[in-house]
Amino acid sequence: MKPLLTHNRIGGFLLLIFCLTYAALSQRIPSIEAVQSTTMPSGMDAASMPFFLSILGILLSLWVIFDRAPTKNTQPAKDLNWWRFIMFLALMLGYGWGIRPLGFLLSTSLFLLIGFRILGEKRITLLVAVSCTIALAFWLLMSQLLGVHLEPLPSILRLLDA
Amino acid sequence: MLEGILTGLDTVFTLQNILFLMTGCFAGTFIGMLPGLGPMSAIALMIPIASTLEPSAGIIMMAAVYYGAIFGGSTSSILINAPGVASTVATSFDGYPLAQQGKAGKALAIAAVASFSGGLIAALMLMVAAPFLAGISLSFQSTDYFALITLGLVCVAAFAGSSTMPKALLMTVVGLMLSTVGTDQIQGVPRFTLGVIDLIDGISFLLLVMATFALSEALLQILKKSDAKINNGPANLGSMKVSKQEAIDIAPPIIRSSVLGFFIGLLPGAGATIASFLSYGTEQQLAGKAKGKLFGHGSLRGLAAPEAANNAAATGSFVPLLALGIPGSGTTAILLGALIAYGVQPGPLLYINHPEVFWGVIISMWLGNVVLLVINLPLIPYIARLLTIPSQFLLPLILFFSLIGVYFISFNSFDIQLMVLFAASAVVLRLLAFPMAPMILGFILGGMIEENLRRALLIYDNNWSFLWERPLTFSILVIAAMVLLWPLLRTYLLKRAQESAR
Numbered sequence A: 001m002k003p004l005l006t007h008n009r010i011g012g013f014l015l016l017i018f019c020l021t022y023a024a025l026s027q028r029i030p031s032i033e034a035v036q037s038t039t040m041p042s043g044m045d046a047a048s049m050p051f052f053l054s055i056l057g058i059l060l061s062l063w064v065i066f067d068r069a070p071t072k073n074t075q076p077a078k079d080l081n082w083w084r085f086i087m088f089l090a091l092m093l094g095y096g097w098g099i100r101p102l103g104f105l106l107s108t109s110l111f112l113l114i115g116f117r118i119l120g121e122k123r124i125t126l127l128v129a130v131s132c133t134i135a136l137a138f139w140l141l142m143s144q145l146l147g148v149h150l151e152p153l154p155s156i157l158r159l160l161d162a
Numbered sequence B: 001m002l003e004g005i006l007t008g009l010d011t012v013f014t015l016q017n018i019l020f021l022m023t024g025c026f027a028g029t030f031i032g033m034l035p036g037l038g039p040m041s042a043i044a045l046m047i048p049i050a051s052t053l054e055p056s057a058g059i060i061m062m063a064a065v066y067y068g069a070i071f072g073g074s075t076s077s078i079l080i081n082a083p084g085v086a087s088t089v090a091t092s093f094d095g096y097p098l099a100q101q102g103k104a105g106k107a108l109a110i111a112a113v114a115s116f117s118g119g120l121i122a123a124l125m126l127m128v129a130a131p132f133l134a135g136i137s138l139s140f141q142s143t144d145y146f147a148l149i150t151l152g153l154v155c156v157a158a159f160a161g162s163s164t165m166p167k168a169l170l171m172t173v174v175g176l177m178l179s180t181v182g183t184d185q186i187q188g189v190p191r192f193t194l195g196v197i198d199l200i201d202g203i204s205f206l207l208l209v210m211a212t213f214a215l216s217e218a219l220l221q222i223l224k225k226s227d228a229k230i231n232n233g234p235a236n237l238g239s240m241k242v243s244k245q246e247a248i249d250i251a252p253p254i255i256r257s258s259v260l261g262f263f264i265g266l267l268p269g270a271g272a273t274i275a276s277f278l279s280y281g282t283e284q285q286l287a288g289k290a291k292g293k294l295f296g297h298g299s300l301r302g303l304a305a306p307e308a309a310n311n312a313a314a315t316g317s318f319v320p321l322l323a324l325g326i327p328g329s330g331t332t333a334i335l336l337g338a339l340i341a342y343g344v345q346p347g348p349l350l351y352i353n354h355p356e357v358f359w360g361v362i363i364s365m366w367l368g369n370v371v372l373l374v375i376n377l378p379l380i381p382y383i384a385r386l387l388t389i390p391s392q393f394l395l396p397l398i399l400f401f402s403l404i405g406v407y408f409i410s411f412n413s414f415d416i417q418l419m420v421l422f423a424a425s426a427v428v429l430r431l432l433a434f435p436m437a438p439m440i441l442g443f444i445l446g447g448m449i450e451e452n453l454r455r456a457l458l459i460y461d462n463n464w465s466f467l468w469e470r471p472l473t474f475s476i477l478v479i480a481a482m483v484l485l486w487p488l489l490r491t492y493l494l495k496r497a498q499e500s501a502r
Helices: A007-026 A048-066 A082-102 A104-118 A124-145 A155-161 B002-012 B015-033 B039-050 B055-080 B086-100 B104-137 B142-158 B165-179 B205-223 B244-266 B271-286 B288-294 B300-316 B318-324 B330-341 B348-353 B355-386 B391-410 B413-431 B437-459 B471-501
Strands: none
Touching (some): A048 B165, A082 A104, A082 A155, A082 B205, A104 A124, A104 B391, A124 B391, B002 B015, B002 B355, B039 B055, B039 B205, B039 B330, B039 B391, B055 B300, B055 B330, B086 B104, B086 B300, B104 B244, B104 B300, B104 B318, B104 B348, B104 B355, B142 B165, B142 B318, B142 B437, B142 B471, B165 B437, B205 B413, B205 B437, B244 B271, B244 B300, B244 B318, B271 B288, B288 B300, B300 B318, B318 B330, B318 B348, B318 B355, B348 B355, B391 B413
16 A cells, blocks of 8 residues: 655645645736736737646646656655754854844854854864854955955944944 | 867967866866765856856856866766766766775776766867757747747656656746746736845846755755765775776777767757766677676776766757757756856857857867866875865855855845745755756746747737747657657556556
8 A cells, every 4th residue: 555645745735835826926917908018919928928837837736646656755754854954044044134234254154153063063163263264265265356345344343434 | 160169269278268167177076076066066156256257268167167077976986986966876887896996096097088088079079060050040930949948848857757757847847937936028017026126036047056956955964864974985096097908998988978978968858867877788788798797897898988978968968058049958057047147148149149158168178178187187086085074064165155156146135045945945845856957947948938939929920820830840849749748658558568468
C-alpha cells in the first residue's frame, strides 16, 4: 500500500495553493477595455498570459498530485535541523533590516559572527577576528577596487559626522 | 569569418580582459569544487562583480566561470568522489577509482587534457555553427521565436525523465508565473505587485537565481544535521605524467566524445549531464569486451570520454544562446539574463550589433581552456586545500556573498527579504525533489514568450492561424509536441509490453 502523503503530493499540493492564489490575484489585473490608453489593439492583453498560466498551473499541480508513477522519498524529514535553519532565516532577515541603519561594517561583522556561532564555532577571539577581517577586507575590495560605494558606518555616526 | 576572429582576438587579448578571464577560470574552478555549488551558483555569485565591468569583459569572465566550474566539479569528483554537479558524476565512475589506486595526479591530468580538447574542438565547431545559425535565424519571425521558446521550455522538462516530467513542467509554469510579476510591458498596468512599490519593476532574475541556487544550497547544508567531515582526498596526488601509449589510447574517445558532446549541447534541455553519460556509455560499448570491463574500475578512456563531452556540451550550449538568443539550459539562461542586464540582446542581431561580444566570447573560450590547462592544473593541489575551510565558516560566507551580491545591484534591503522568502521556498521544494532549473528557464523565457506571442498576434491581425499556417512555426511546434508526448507514450508502451508479457 502506497503512503498517501508522498513528497510529490505534498509539493504538488503546495504548488496548487500557489497557483490558486496566482489565479485569484490575476483577477485584479485591469482588462483591455479598462485600459483606454492602449493604442494598439491586440488579441492578448495584460491578463491573458496570467489567465492561461493559472489554468496550466492548476492542471499540472493536479497531475503531480494524482500521478500514480512511483516516487522516491529521498530525505527523511526527521534528520533535519530545522531549528538551525529557522535561526539562519531570521539572521538573514535581520541582516536585511540592519544593513542600512547599522552600516555595512557592523552589520556584516555581526551577521558573520552570529552565523559562525550558530554553526558551532565557540572560540570568541577567532569569531571576532575572522568576521571583522572579512567584513573590512570585502568593503575595501568593493569600495576601493571596484568602486562600489557602501555606507560603512552606522547612520547615527553619519548624522554626527554631518 | 576571418574578420570576426580578428575582432575577437582584438577584444580578448587586452591585459584587462585576460586578467578577468583568469579570475573567472580560477573563481569558477574554486566554486565548482565546493560540494553542491555547480556552474549555476558559480555564475550567479560572480554576476555582481561582472556587472561592474563592460559587457564584453563581463561576459568573457562569466563564460570562464562556467567552464572553470565544470573543471572544478570534475576535480572534486576525482579526488573525493563528491561531484559538485550532475555533469561530472560520470567522471567519478573512473576518476575516483584511479585516485584510490594512487593515480590522482594522472587522473587530474587526463581530465584536464580531455576537458581542454573537448572545449577546443567544440569552440572550433561553435565558430562555424553560431554565425551560420545566426544567419539563418535572421529570417525568423516572432511566430517562429514563440515556437522555439516553447520547444526550449518543453525540452527541459522532457529531458528531466518521465517520472519527474510533470514536476519539471509544473516548475516551468511557476517560473513563467513569476516572470509576469511587475509592470506589463505593453499596457503598462501593474501585475501581481500586491501594492508593493519594490515589485513594480518585477522580480530581478539575479535575486531569483541566487535565492534558488546558491542560497538554498547553503541552507540545505545547514539543515542537514550530520556535520559530515569533509573528505580531504588523498594527501599525495602522485605523478601527473601521461605516457605516450596512454595518450594514443585516449585520443580517439576524446575526439568522438567532443563531437558528440557538442551536438548534444546544441539541443535545448539536454546539456552537459546527458552528454557525459551518453559518451561514457558509447565509449564503453566501443572499447570492446576486454577494455569495456575496465570501465568503472579506473579506465582512462572512461575518464576521458565524459570529461571531453561535458566541456564540449557546455560550449555547444552557447550556440542557441548566441545565435538565437534562446538559452537551452539553466546555466545559459543565467548568462542570457546577465547579457540582457547589460543591455545586450543576444540573438542574430548580436552578431551584427555587438561583434566584439559575439566573437570575444568564442575566442575567449580557446584562451580559457589554455588557462585551465596551464595555470589551474598545477594549482589544483593548492585549490583543493581551500576545500578544507571548515563548514561553519564556509556556509555563512556563501550566504553573505549571495545576499550582498544582490544588494549591490539594487541597494534595496527589500531584495534581501524577498531572497530569504524565495530561498526558504526553494529549500522546501528541493527537499520534496522538485527541480529548480526548469523554473529559472521559465522565468527568463517568460517575458520573451509573451512578447513574441503578442507581436505575432499583432502581425497576424489577432488571428491564431499562424500556428499552423506558417510552416516553420508549425514544424517547431510539432517537434515540441513530440518531445512532450514521447516520454508519456514510452511509459505507456512499456507498461503494455510488460502486461502482455505476463
